[in-house]
Amino acid sequence: MALVTLSLFLDRSGMAGIGLVAVILHESGHLLMMSLVGTPPERLSMSLFGLEICQKSGSCRTYHQDAWIAAAGPLASLFFFVLCWIGYELTSSLYLANLAAANLMLALLNGLPVGPLDGGQTLYALLCKKYPAETCEKIVEVVSFFVILPVALAGFLVLLQSRYNFSLLIVSGYLMLMLLLKKGRYF
Numbered sequence: 001m002a003l004v005t006l007s008l009f010l011d012r013s014g015m016a017g018i019g020l021v022a023v024i025l026h027e028s029g030h031l032l033m034m035s036l037v038g039t040p041p042e043r044l045s046m047s048l049f050g051l052e053i054c055q056k057s058g059s060c061r062t063y064h065q066d067a068w069i070a071a072a073g074p075l076a077s078l079f080f081f082v083l084c085w086i087g088y089e090l091t092s093s094l095y096l097a098n099l100a101a102a103n104l105m106l107a108l109l110n111g112l113p114v115g116p117l118d119g120g121q122t123l124y125a126l127l128c129k130k131y132p133a134e135t136c137e138k139i140v141e142v143v144s145f146f147v148i149l150p151v152a153l154a155g156f157l158v159l160l161q162s163r164y165n166f167s168l169l170i171v172s173g174y175l176m177l178m179l180l181l182k183k184g185r186y187f
Contacts, residue, residue: 015098022077022102026110027051029076030069037065063128070121077107114144114175116182141179148175 007016027044030053034040042056055061061069084100087093110118120140127136155168 014095015102018095018098018102021099022080022106023051025080025103026073026077026106027053029072029074029079032076033069033072037061037068039065063125066128067122067125070118070125073118074107074111077103077110081107109171112147112175113140114147114179115140116178117175120144141183144175144179148172148179151175 008020011017031041034053034055039055039059039061041053043054045052045054081100081103084096084103088096088100113119113123115121115124120143123143124136124140127139131139151168152172155166155170155172158168159166
C-alpha cells in the first residue's frame with residue numbers, strides 16, 4: 001500500500017492515478033462475478049505482484065465458475081475500455097483517452113495465458129474440466145513459456161533497436177518472475 005501511495009504522491013502526470021482506477025475497475029469485475037456465482041470473497045490482500053482475492057474457506061466452486069471469475073477481470077477491463085473510448089470520442093477528454101488505454105493494456109496483459117495471470121487461470125480452469133490437475137499445470141506451464149518467449153525476444157529487439165526502451169523486456173521479466181513465484185498456485 002505504501003508503494004501505491006508513494007506512486008500517487010510522486011506522479012505529476014496523473015498516470016499512476018489512472019492506472020489505479022483501471023486496476024480497481026478490473027478487480028471489480030472479479031468481485032462482481034464472485035458474487036454472481038454465489039462465492040463472495042472473504043478478504044482482499046495486496047502484494048507487490050497485485051491484488052489477491054481470497055475466498056471463504058470451505059466455499060466450493062466449479063471449474064466453470066472459476067473460469068468465469070478469472071475471465072471477468074479482463075472482460076471488465078475491455079468493457080471499461082469501450083466505455084471510456086466512447087466517452088473520449090464524445091468529449092475529447094484526455095483523461096478518458098488515457099483511462100481507455102490503461103484499461104485496454106490491463107485487459108491485454110491479464111488476458112495472456114500465462115500461469116498466474118487471469119488468462120492462465122482461465123485456461124487452467126477450462127482444462128481441469130477435462131484433464132487431471134497435474135496435466136493441466138504442465139500444459140499451462142508450457143503455454144506460458146511459449147507466450148513469454150516471444151514477448152522477451154521482442155523486448156530484446158526493441159531494446160537493441162532503440163537503445164533505451166526496455167519496457168517490453170521488463171514486462172517479460174515480470175511475467176517470468178510471477179510464473180516462478182506463483183508456480184502451482186491456481187485459485
